[in-house]
Amino acid sequence: TQMPHGHVPLPSFWKMVEDTLQQSGTQLHAFCQTFETVMPSPATQPLNPAEERKVLSLVSKHGPDKLYQVTSNISGSKDLDLTLQRGQIVALLQSVDTKGNTNRWLVDAGGPRGFVPAGKLQPY
Secondary structure, three states: OOOOOOOOOHHHHHHHHHHHHHHHHHHHHHHHHHHHHHOOOOOOOOOOHHHHHHHHHHHHHHOHHHEEEEOOOEOOOOOOEOOEOOOOEEEEEEOOOOOOOOOEEEEEOOOOEEEEEHHHEEEO
């Protein structure tokens, strides 16, 4: 079986992805802002069991040398940006974004994938 986008040239495919995500991203961004004002940000704590399982699955998928910890809360502002809490663990997929910008890294946050500022990640 072939993916429906299997024969779409990569730039057009990314454009489709960005357009789709941009629509839902705007709603998500509003939701995240509300959420952040309601939830006090925790001090960095030991990982809870769910987070620990996520880290294990990231390690098995990407290898331990690809893991990074978020050093401060990130609220995604651009298309495809992730909103992450300080202390979260992510796996590095590419140290560059779709436009070749090396300050935005593509990461796997244990489910959602998207871009985060490279400066807010430290090796885990």
